[in-house]
Amino acid sequence: MRAIWIIARREFRRYFTSPVGYLVLFLYLFILGLIVNNSLQQAYAFSLFQGAPPPNSDIIIGPMLTLLVFSIPALTMRLLAGEQAAGTLELLLTAPVRDWELIVGKWLGAFLFVLVLLALTLIYPLALHLLIEPGLDWGPVISGYLGLLLVSAALLALGVAISAMFRNQVAAFAVTLAVFLFLWMVSSLAGAGNPSEGVLRYLDFGNHFYNAFFRGVIDLQGIVYYLSVTAFGLLVGTVIIESRRWRG
Amino acid sequence: MNRKAWRTWLPWVSLGVAVVAALVAAGAYVVLRAFEPPVRIALAVALVGLATFLYLEPHRVRRWLTGREARYGSNALVMSLAFVGILAALNYLVTLYPQRWDLTEDQRNTLAPEIQELLGQLETPVKAYAFYSANINRDFARETLDKFVQASDGKFTYEFVDPIVNPTLAQEYGVTRDGTVVLVMGERREQVPFLSDEEIANALARLMRPEERVVYFITGHGEGDIETLGDAGYSMLKEELTNRNFTVRTWSLPAEGRLPDDADVVVLAGPQQALTPAEQKALEDYLANGGSAIFLFNTSVEGAAEPSADLAAYLAQNWFIQVDDDVVVDTSSPQQPLIAVGIPTQRHPVTQNLAGLVVLFPVARSVRPLDGAPGTLTVQALVQTSDRAWGEMDLTAFNTSTPQGAQVAFDPDTDLAGPVPLVVVAHDTLTNARVVVIGDADFVRNGFYQAYGNGLLLLDAVDWAAGQENLISITPKPQTQRFLKPMAGQGLALLALSSICLLPGAVLIVGGVVWFRRRMRR
Known part of the structure; x- marks a missing residue:
């Protein structure tokens, strides 16, 4: 357990000493700021007409999932692929650290970074709260952020697993993004009446978010789904690292 | 030499063929959803390819199956499969016992x-x-x-x-x-x-408590025909009423001399001839016994004979509804001033689905609620024109046969000033009798049926008159009203600046400082 924490802390710090961490933070906040500002200006333009509903937290939480899908591959690509490229993975593997501790530590480090990222974005709901009378409905904000945390955990775990497969960081980034996009679109593969439709819709990670957490609902199904994907990603990552010991 | 060459490539080629054929078989099965010849052939090819490989490379296979990699690999595989199985079972369990908590303030995601x-x-x-x-x-x-x-x-x-x-x-x-x-x-x-x-809930309730609901269209006085398909017919109205599970029939009042016992609603749509006193008496009795009726009255300049003085007096005295002998002139559509543009004004089951749609009445007369109705009778005007229309009482201009057409102008002394009411409903809470009076019979003919909210208005009027509008009554949820605090141009610019520049800029500066300090240290 101590090993996990040491690795996580090291990874977390590395995001703040490398340009990638700041770049992701900057782009994420900048694009989100643009979108939120655009929606607000539109809302003000429309508020001249009577009966136009005021903006709610949707304008902030809606785009955040999309931005996460594109940011997380950049955060996870280095985690293990970088170690392999630099040749430091062998060093780590000879240290008194179990394989799963290594994977969980790497994942936790990235998760802590995403936690900081999400915490910084809380300024937008707070600002919106001040602009709306009698204030924002906080229910969807709470469920939305909980959903984003769960999605991040799941996507980071998949990203760590994919990073373990590669030496090349760019390849890890591309494959991670491809897998995310596939998981995002998977439900559109299912035509109506297709018996696999239910399963495919269930596998779609966007569905669980947009049909529940985004709308202000905490759904046990979504929680279990995202935690399962997290556990699955960490398992695959562990097996891949472990296999280095016995692969020829 | 040659023999050896094929010994090296054939096993791998056959393994490749086997894999491709297996994929083809899987794909074909997904498409065909049956174990049909293409699937079987592909599967057979896959098996042959695999068998060839096994036959030609037995050593390699043995090593794969018994070597160190195999031992560790199969361990990892079994463990992973077990783990994935547990996850799948957990996910399946929660689909069986779903749990949801609605955090929204107004319980937006929860049904009443x-x-x-x-x-x-x-x-x-x-x-x-x-x-x-x-x-x-x-x-x-x-x-x-x-x-x-x-x-x-x-x-x-x-x-x-x-x-x-x-x-x-x-x-x-x-x-x-x-x-x-x-x-x-x-x-x-x-x-x-x-x-x-x-x-949806009301439709569900109707499905769960099936009972025949019958609408009768009275005939015998030159009313519009529900079977006629052309622009002048009412066949589209009949079709949509049937879609709403109404049984639609006609009833010849002159032949029967009374109104049907099983009628939920009777519709009198634009009679050209007046009702006889006996027929009107039958109608009055029907309404007095809690029946429901919808009256569509054309203007007298179109040759309509109803409402006659008797029927108009009955409606005014018993239902507090005044049907004027006028023509509504609506200058909000300058090209067609005789098409009255009706705007829903009251929230009522008859108009609740119009949601911003207007109703076009080609050549209409005004229908007004009168004051002084007893407490057991609610009379409401639901649709009216804008204030740019008026009810023209002087009909001589319309009756002239000169080709120049009508020259009419608003006369505040004699004419009815806009907004002119066009649809009035009355509900007798003692007998549950319901009456809808509309100052036009042409707006739901096939030619106008699909214009804006025309069809919908009459469908919902029939639903309401049949007492079907709310099978289940739902207490409306309290909705928190929210609005944006007003802000001037400068405030908006400040908002844009702070939301786009402040936070990302801070991140950029901190990042730059860290980068610079690290460079200096090196």
Whole structure:
């Protein structure tokens, strides 16, 4: 357990000493700021007409999932692929650290970074709260952020697993993004009446978010789904690292 | 030499063929959904390829199966499979016992308790077909229908159908409007033209308590015909009423001399001849016994004989509804001043689905509620023109046969100033009799039926008159009203600046400082 924490802390710090961490933070906040500002200006333009509903937290939480899908591959690509490229993975593997501790530590480090990222974005709901009378409905904000945390955990775990497969960081980034996009679109593969439709819709990670957490609902199904994907990603990552010991 | 060469490549080629054939077999099975010849052939090729490989490379296979890699690999595989199996089982369990908590302030994602109770009584499964083409957004429909699915314990399911891709199904279910939802329970179906929790719940209630609902169109005085298909007929109205599970019949009042006993609603649509005193007496008796009627009166310049002085007096005295002998001139449509543009003014079951739609009345007369109605009688005007219209009392200009046409102007002394009411409903709470009077009979003829809210107004009027508008009454949820605090141009600019520049800029500066300090240290 101590090993996990040491690795996580090291990874977390590395995001703040490398340009990638700041770049992701900057782009994420900048694009989100643009979108939120655009929606607000539109809302003000429309508020001249009577009966136009005021903006709610949707304008902030809606785009955040999309931005996460594109940011997380950049955060996870280095985690293990970088170690392999630099040749430091062998060093780590000879240290008194179990394989799963290594994977969980790497994942936790990235998760802590995403936690900081999400915490910084809380300024937008707070600002919106001040602009709306009698204030924002906080229910969807709470469920939305909980959903984003769960999605991040799941996507980071998949990203760590994919990073373990590669030496090349760019390849890890591309494959991670491809897998995310596939998981995002998977439900559109299912035509109506297709018996696999239910399963495919269930596998779609966007569905669980947009049909529940985004709308202000905490759904046990979504929680279990995202935690399962997290556990699955960490398992695959562990097996891949472990296999280095016995692969020829 | 040659022999050796093929010994090296053939095993791998056959293994490759086996893998490709297996993939083809899987793909074909997904497409065909049956174990048909293409699947079988591909599977056979895969087996032959695999067998060839096994035969030619037995050593390699043995090493794979018994070597160090195999031992560790199979350990990892078994462990992973077990782990994935546990995850799958967990996920399956939560689909069986779903749990949701609605955090929104107004419980936006939760159905009203009355609707939940209704869904609890549901015994036969109901499937909703949502006919939505790619042109309209499905989010609201999905959100609404999802609530019913989640509260129904598996009894309520839904499916989106694109009416452009699948026109046969749309036709079979009588769907004429994009965005219609049809609920199907066994053989019975019920259309929901405008989606809301209440509308779906009411349609469900009608499906669950099937009873025949009959609308009679009175004939015998030159009324519009419900079977005629041309522009002047009422066949579209009949079709949509049938889609709403009404039985539509005609009733010859002169021949029968009385009104039908099983009528939920009778419609008198634009009579050209006056009712005889005996017929009017029959109508009065029917209404006095709690019957419901819808009157569509054309103007006298179109040759309408009703309402006669007797019928007009009856409506004024008993129902406090005044039907004027005038023509509504509406200058809000300058090219066609005789088409009155009706705007819903009151929130009422008859107009609640119009949602911003106007109703066009070609050549209409005004219909007004009168003051002094007793407490047991509610009389309301539901649709009226804008204040740019008036009721022209001087009809000589319309009766002239000169080709120049009518020259009319508003005369404040004699004419009825706008806004001119066109649709009035009255409800006698003692007998539950309901009366709808509309100052035009042409707005629901086939030629005008699909214009704006025309058809919908009469459909909902029939629903209301039949007492079907609210089978289940739902206490409206309190909705928190929110609005943006007003802000001037400078404030907006400041908002833009701070939301786009402040936070990202701070991140950029901190990042730059860290980078610079690290460089300096090196």
